[in-house]
Amino acid sequence: MTKRTVILDVDTGHDDAVAIMMAGRSRTLRLDAVTVTAGNQTLDKTLRNTLNVCSALSLKVPVYPGMRGPLLRPLEPAPLIHGESGLDGPKFPECTLESRKEHAAVFLARRIMKAPAGTITVVATGPLSNIAMALLLEPSIAKRMRELVIMGGAVGWGNITPAAEYNSYADPEAARIVYASGASITLIPLDVTRTVTLTKERLAHLSRIPGKGAELFTASMTCYSAACAKYIGESASMHDPCCIAWLEKPDLFTTEKKFVSVETEGTLTRGATVVDHTGVLKKDPNARIALTIDAQRFWDLLEAALQRYQMLA
Ligand code: RIB
Ligand code: CA
Numbered sequence: 148m149t150k151r152t153v154i155l156d157v158d159t160g161h162d163d164a165v166a167i168m169m170a171g172r173s174r175t176l177r178l179d180a181v182t183v184t185a186g187n188q189t190l191d192k193t194l195r196n197t198l199n200v201c202s203a204l205s206l207k208v209p210v211y212p213g214m215r216g217p218l219l220r221p222l223e224p225a226p227l228i229h230g231e232s233g234l235d236g237p238k239f240p241e242c243t244l245e246s247r248k249e250h251a252a253v254f255l256a257r258r259i260m261k262a263p264a265g266t267i268t269v270v271a272t273g274p275l276s277n278i279a280m281a282l283l284l285e286p287s288i289a290k291r292m293r294e295l296v297i298m299g300g301a302v303g304w305g306n307i308t309p310a311a312e313y314n315s316y317a318d319p320e321a322a323r324i325v326y327a328s329g330a331s332i333t334l335i336p337l338d339v340t341r342t343v344t345l346t347k348e349r350l351a352h353l354s355r356i357p358g359k360g361a362e363l364f365t366a367s368m369t370c371y372s373a374a375c376a377k378y379i380g381e382s383a384s385m386h387d388p389c390c391i392a393w394l395e396k397p398d399l400f401t402t403e404k405k406f407v408s409v410e411t412e413g414t415l416t417r418g419a420t421v422v423d424h425t426g427v428l429k430k431d432p433n434a435r436i437a438l439t440i441d442a443q444r445f446w447d448l449l450e451a452a453l454q455r456y457q458m459l460a
Contacts, residue, residue, distance in 0.1 A: 150177035151293075151394065152266055154255065156213070157387070158186025158273025158314075159196035160229040161236070161371035166272050166387035167197070168360055169448070171206040172455040175395050178206065179267070180258065182251035184213045186273035186317055188224045188233030193273075194246055196232065199239040203363055204456060210244070213251025214276035217318035225313060227378045228371070236370025237363055252280035259288040268394065270296045271325075272387035274314050279321035282328050289328040296390045297325070300409070300420030301337040302436070306379065308417070312337040315409050316418030322409040332434040333393060334407065336420065339400070339437045340389045343445050344382035345372055353453060360456025385445065389437075392445050399441045399448075404432035 153176045157163040170178045181201065183194045194212050201208060216222035229235065247254070255277065259267050269292055271278050282289060299314035299322065307313040315322045326332065345368055354365040372383040392399055406423040410416045422436065 148175070150175060151268055152177050152179045153268045153270060153394065154180050154182060154258070156182045156184060156251070156269060156271045156273065156277050157197055158184050158193045159200060160187035160193070160225070160233055161367045162385060162387040163272050164196065164200045164234060164367055165364060165385065166270070166391050167200050167206070168204060168364065169388050169391040169452040171204055172452065173391070173395060176391070178208050180209045180211060180254065182211045182213050182255060182277050184251065184273045184277045185216050185222050186224070186314065187229040188226070189222065190215045192233040195242065196234040198242050198244045198246060199234070200363065202242050202244045203239060204359055210246045211249055211251040211254045212246050214280060217274060217276055218279060218320045220318065223317060228374045230370065230374070234367060237366040251277045252284055255281035256285035256288055259291050260285055264291045265293045267291070268293045268296065270390045270394070272298045272390060274317035275299070275321040275325045276318045279318070279324040282324060286328070289330040292330055294333060295325070295330040296333045296335065296393055298335050298340065298387050298390050300334055300407070302420060302422050303338050305419070306337055308415070310413070310416045311418030312420070315420055319409050319411040319418040322418070323411050326408050326433055333402070334434045334436045335389045335393060336436065337386070339440050340386040341381070341384045343385040343389060343440060343442045345385065346382060349446065353450060356450070356453045356457065358453070358457035360453040364453055385449070388449060389440060389445065392440070392448050393437065395448060396444065399444050400437045401439045402435045402437050404435050406430040406432050407434045407436065
């Protein structure tokens with residue numbers, strides 16, 4: 148079976164790292180490239196974290212540096228959750244991998260325009276700054292992407308403010324541009340991802356899998372879990388990896404197609420994801436929105452992904 152070609156756009160942090168891990172040795176996905184944006188931490192840190200993860204997992208994929216911040220606003224990193232490095236916990240050896248020189252947005256536009264239409268899937272697990280910039284450079288990529296899977300938004304309450312999820316809050320203008328682009332969007336919102344939480348027992352179970360994948364997962368999730376418990380009183384949620392689960396096993400999810408946009412003017416509501424549940428705006432749906440996930444089957448997928456790194460001693 149031909150693997151599906153995927154580009155990951157990340158702001159590597161802890162859950163982005165797990166998404167890279169799942170995609171890196173997927174049986175059904177071919178990780179074509181990784182583009183990096185500022186978000187959880189500054190671009191220098193998210194880029195270094197991404198290179199370290201790819202190097203530690205021996206993933207031979209090109210990594211492209213992108214936006215140093217949101218389109219119009221100052222960057223607001225998330226050090227409480229992801230630490231000063233953006234990926235506190237794992238200890239990496241000196242990284243020998245280097246990023247490409249081409250800007251991520253330019254790469255995305257060039258790669259999607261050059262590939263046959265409908266063959267590239269993009270997964271965005273950070274602020275949408277790179278994706279929006281690529282769309283501004285080359286609007287026609289919207290219809291050429293096979294699918295744009297986005298971890299972001301909160302239909303209910305947020306995690307960075309009562310109204311907004313972090314990725315949407317960080318660059319709401321970028322999100323507004325992306326949702327209006329005409330791309331085939333699948334939105335995996337916080338309402339779904341926060342239901343996939345890592346318990347101590349499950350972490351202990353996964354930590355017993357031999358190999359670099361489980362080793363990196365354990366070191367990063369131990370730190371991430373402690374920060375989530377301390378600062379938000381929640382268990383560690385598998386936000387970004389849910390996007391990979393969608394691509395590998397869409398039947399884990401229930402979804403609905405609705406019109407969605409993002410608030411850019413509000414103070415209390417900056418970055419809020421506004422879903423037109425009843426069609427009152429009379430606008431065609433522009434996104435498939437995930438409603439639920441079968442969390443147990445997600446964990447089966449993740450465990451299988453970690454086991455594929457066993458040969459990597
Ligand atoms: O709100 C969760 C999202 O914000 C995740 O993608 C996490 O990595 C941060 O980027
Ligand atoms: Ca992220």
